[in-house]
Amino acid sequence: MTTAILIIFLLGYVCIVAEHPLRIDKAATALVTGVLCWALYSISGIQSIESIEGRLLHHLEDIAGILLFLMGAMTVVEVLDANEGFRVITNRIRTTNKVKLMWLIGFFSFFLSAALDNLTTAIVMVSLSSKLVEDMKTRWFYAGIIIIAANAGGAWSPIGDVTTTMLWIGQQVTTIPLIKQLFLCSLINLVVPLAVLSFIMKGDVVRPEVPANSANSISSFERNTVFFIGLGGLLFVPVFKSITHLPPFMGMMFSLGVIWITTELLHGRKVMEDKSRFSALSALRKIDMPSVLFFLGILLAVAALSEVGYLLQLSGWLKEEMGNVYAINMSIGLLSAIIDNVPLVAASMGMYEVSPAIMGDAWADMFVQDGVFWHFLAYTAGTGGSILIIGSAAGVAAMGIEKINFIWYLKKISLWALLGYFAGAAVYVAMQ
Numbered sequence: 351m352t353t354a355i356l357i358i359f360l361l362g363y364v365c366i367v368a369e370h371p372l373r374i375d376k377a378a379t380a381l382v383t384g385v386l387c388w389a390l391y392s393i394s395g396i397q398s399i400e401s402i403e404g405r406l407l408h409h410l411e412d413i414a415g416i417l418l419f420l421m422g423a424m425t426v427v428e429v430l431d432a433n434e435g436f437r438v439i440t441n442r443i444r445t446t447n448k449v450k451l452m453w454l455i456g457f458f459s460f461f462l463s464a465a466l467d468n469l470t471t472a473i474v475m476v477s478l479s480s481k482l483v484e485d486m487k488t489r490w491f492y493a494g495i496i497i498i499a500a501n502a503g504g505a506w507s508p509i510g511d512v513t514t515t516m517l518w519i520g521q522q523v524t525t526i527p528l529i530k531q532l533f534l535c536s537l538i539n540l541v542v543p544l545a546v547l548s549f550i551m552k553g554d555v556v557r558p559e560v561p562a563n564s565a566n567s568i569s570s571f572e573r574n575t576v577f578f579i580g581l582g583g584l585l586f587v588p589v590f591k592s593i594t595h596l597p598p599f600m601g602m603m604f605s606l607g608v609i610w611i612t613t614e615l616l617h618g619r620k621v622m623e624d625k626s627r628f629s630a631l632s633a634l635r636k637i638d639m640p641s642v643l644f645f646l647g648i649l650l651a652v653a654a655l656s657e658v659g660y661l662l663q664l665s666g667w668l669k670e671e672m673g674n675v676y677a678i679n680m681s682i683g684l685l686s687a688i689i690d691n692v693p694l695v696a697a698s699m700g701m702y703e704v705s706p707a708i709m710g711d712a713w714a715d716m717f718v719q720d721g722v723f724w725h726f727l728a729y730t731a732g733t734g735g736s737i738l739i740i741g742s743a744a745g746v747a748a749m750g751i752e753k754i755n756f757i758w759y760l761k762k763i764s765l766w767a768l769l770g771y772f773a774g775a776a777v778y779v780a781m782q
Contacts, residue, residue: 351394352658358386359651366648367688377640380647387654396658409653415519415597416649417642420512422602424642426580427470428607428633434568435577440478445660448488448551455479455492456499456544463503463511465584468732469641471500472744476751484558486752491551493748494763495544497772498736500744502539505732506532508588508598512645513695514728514741517600520699522724525588532726539733539774543766568628572616580609598721606630641743648693656700668701675716675723676779683730683771687737695731722782728777736767 362383366376392402430436439458445451449751455475463471479492482572495533504511508518517523583605590601610630617625626632668678704724716723735742737747739759748754 351390351396352659352660353571355387355390355394355654355658356660358383358390361649361654363693364385369484373563375508375640376646377647382647384647384650384654387651389647391657392511394658402657403655406653409650412520413646413649413653416512416516416647418599418642419515419519419602420642420645421637422599422606423467423509423584424637425630425633426584426602426606426609427466428636429613429628430577430580431474432633432636433576433628434573435580436474436478438574438577439457439755440475440481443478443482446554446557447553449548451482452492452495452551452700453544453554454548456495458541459496459499460540463500464507466498467509468504468513469743469747471497471503472747473751474746475500480558482557484556488551488555489752490754490758491547493752493754494759494767497745497748497763498543498767499741500731500737501541501733502536502744502770502774504538504744505539505729506614509584511728511732512684512732513691515598516692516695516699517724517728520704521701521719522704523728525592525722527727528725531720531778532729534781535774535778536733537774538777539736539770540730542762543772546769552684563697567682572628575616576609576613578673579612580736583609614660620676644723645692649696651701652693655697662750676726676775678728679723679726680775682727683734683775684737684781686731687741691731691735691742695727698727699730726775726778730773732773733771733774737764737771739763 365372365374366380366383369376369379376521388402388406392399397405416425433496438670439462443451443454443458445454455478459471459475462475475496476493479489479496483489483492501511505514508523508527508528514523514528518525584602586605587598587601590596590604594600613629617628620628668681673676682694682698693725702717702723704719704721715721730757739745739754739756745759747757749759
């Protein structure tokens with residue numbers, strides 16, 4: 351029966367990877383896979399039904415924390431977007447020089463991703479580039495840089511990438527050590543492709559014609575207020591956790607409540623149509639629920655594999671065959687270019703536990719909280735997805751918005767993303 355669970359998981363994984371050719375949303379496949387794995391486990395007779403139900407509820411506690419955090423963050427970002435908060439940044443971009451604009455967009459994406467998340471940053475910045483650049487192929491280059499920058503920026507922030515958030519919520523990493531260890535190598539991951547492409551891109555961009563401004567019912571004061579309160583609320587989440595020691599989703603829910611109240615006060619006297627357009631209620635209807643359900647399904651499936659012992663066996667095999675945490679992490683990062691990094695990190699969290707430091711045991715020291723394995727995993731899993739456009743949520747979003755060709759990205763961007771990946775990894779290893 352345990353073999354059947356593994357087969358169901360692998361088949362589900364293949365369907366998730368082949369989402370576009372099959373034309374079946376990966377969220378639906380993940381939900382079926384996750385539930386079937388637990389259903390087979392429950393009728394396997396390995397443990398009593400009561401024991402299996404208890405283990406499921408135990409895993410569900412951790413999963414629910416991640417999902418509530420993501421839903422809160424998505425809603426806050428949607429509120430910012432509905433209130434045109436991101437114009438506070440985009441209105442300040444003036445240059446038309448291709449190289450200068452590339453560096454500017456790259457660094458904007460890098461730091462914005464650390465404050466928000468890589469998926470949201472990719473959506474915002476790719477949409478922004480369409481307002482700054484008319485030529486399609488030039489926009490594709492910028493989209494490639496945005497993907498690299500968003501993934502690199504998300505790797506060193508506990509709220510910048512869902513995989514880093516998972517490690518942070520699971521207490522494998524903490525905020526300050528994570529930033530100290532990963533900021534430089536993540537920055538190198540971006541700077542190397544930027545430096546190379548600076549010699550390739552020449553001339554100035556042509557901006558598309560701006561249509562006449564239509565009447566807008568939101569003022570600059572309202573826009574700026576929502577932007578700074580929303581962004582401040584997102585940045586406050588790690589602070590809230592360090593002060594209260596409550597789960598991160600509690601801080602995110604608090605920030606969501608604050609920005610919700612803010613928008614109600616700002617737009618309370620407007621006509622109902624405008625008020626509803628700018629409110630958090632409208633934002634809640636726009637959040638990407640399929641992504642939330644995808645995470646639910648895939649995390650349930652990985653939890654089932656953990657329960658039947660496959661992840662423990664895999665961890666032993668990796669240690670036996672490679673015997674080096676750097677090699678293991680580099681392999682996970684390269685694999686994340688092909689397979690979604692969320693289940694890879696979830697599997698790694700199931701394979702290896704946070705261990706106490708053991709005198710004289712160098713291997714165990716790698717897996718303590720804020721140990722080398724967990725920090726390097728955050729880097730490799732977060733940035734390895736940039737190598738292929740389908741390897742990260744940011745890449746898939748950019749691909750959908752700009753209709754970027756897979757082969758074009760492979761020819762024009764993948765090599766530079768791979769170079770940045772290895773350069774950042776080399777910096778991390780050298781730091782150790």
